[in-house]
Amino acid sequence: YGNEHEHDEL
Amino acid sequence: MNIFRLAGDIAHLLAVIILLLKIWKSRSCAGISGRSQLLFAIVYTTRYLDLLTNFVSIYNSVMKVVFIAASYATLYLMYMKFKATYDHNHDTFRIEFLLIPVTALALLVNHEFSVLEILWTFSIYLESVAILPQLFMVSKTGEAESITSHYLFALGSYRALYLLNWIYRYYFEGFFDPIAVVAGVVQTVLYCDFFYLYITKVLKGKKLSLPA
Numbered sequence: 001y002g003n004e005h006e007h008d009e010l
Numbered sequence: 011m012n013i014f015r016l017a018g019d020i021a022h023l024l025a026v027i028i029l030l031l032k033i034w035k036s037r038s039c040a041g042i043s044g045r046s047q048l049l050f051a052i053v054y055t056t057r058y059l060d061l062l063t064n065f066v067s068i069y070n071s072v073m074k075v076v077f078i079a080a081s082y083a084t085l086y087l088m089y090m091k092f093k094a095t096y097d098h099n100h101d102t103f104r105i106e107f108l109l110i111p112v113t114a115l116a117l118l119v120n121h122e123f124s125v126l127e128i129l130w131t132f133s134i135y136l137e138s139v140a141i142l143p144q145l146f147m148v149s150k151t152g153e154a155e156s157i158t159s160h161y162l163f164a165l166g167s168y169r170a171l172y173l174l175n176w177i178y179r180y181y182f183e184g185f186f187d188p189i190a191v192v193a194g195v196v197q198t199v200l201y202c203d204f205f206y207l208y209i210t211k212v213l214k215g216k217k218l219s220l221p222a
Contacts, residue, residue, distance in 0.1 A: 008066045
């Protein structure tokens with residue numbers, strides 16, 4: 001699992 | 011940031027600009043689903059609430075503000091300024107059939123049971139189906155203006171390009187967000203029929219019309 005909570009995408 | 015992600019964001023930006031310009035220049039929102047636009051405003055509002063809590067980059071913040079502002083501007087043009095041109099007789103998709111299941115799914119399948127996280131998840135699920143009232147409207151009237159087709163193509167391309175971005179990020183960054191990926195696949199699949207018609211008709215200079 002990566003950094004899914006960062007939500008760096010739009 | 012990779013080339014697919016950037017191209018996806020540009021396609022997304024282009025889509026909202028095409029839509030606003032189409033309505034503004036023609037002084038009409040004929041053929042555009044106000045229900046889809048309402049869903050998109052809900053999508054951006056619920057997803058970008060983290061503007062207030064989480065700073066990623068100037069690029070990220072500016073784009074979020076632009077998408078929120080553009081979606082409300084579109085709603086203003088459709089439901090206020092050019093209300094008389096809104097084709098509500100053909101815009102009859104029942105959005106509660108999308109909102110209720112999407113809300114339930116966001117409550118059940120999320121990364122973390124917190125308000126912001128559930129709203130983010132809700133927005134991802136809702137975005138994947140938010141275009142359905144618009145596609146329903148096109149199928150009901152059996153045609154779409156070329157400019158509306160260009161809007162739909164740009165909007166559909168955005169998530170398709172994000173899929174390539176996620177493949178890239180999986181291999182090169184070890185990044186994988188199953189919620190975004192599954193919803194992104196659903197969203198892109200919904201456009202496939204339209205993509206086919208766009209490539210076979212609109213790009214050859216014909217109007218997008220569906221067989222009766």
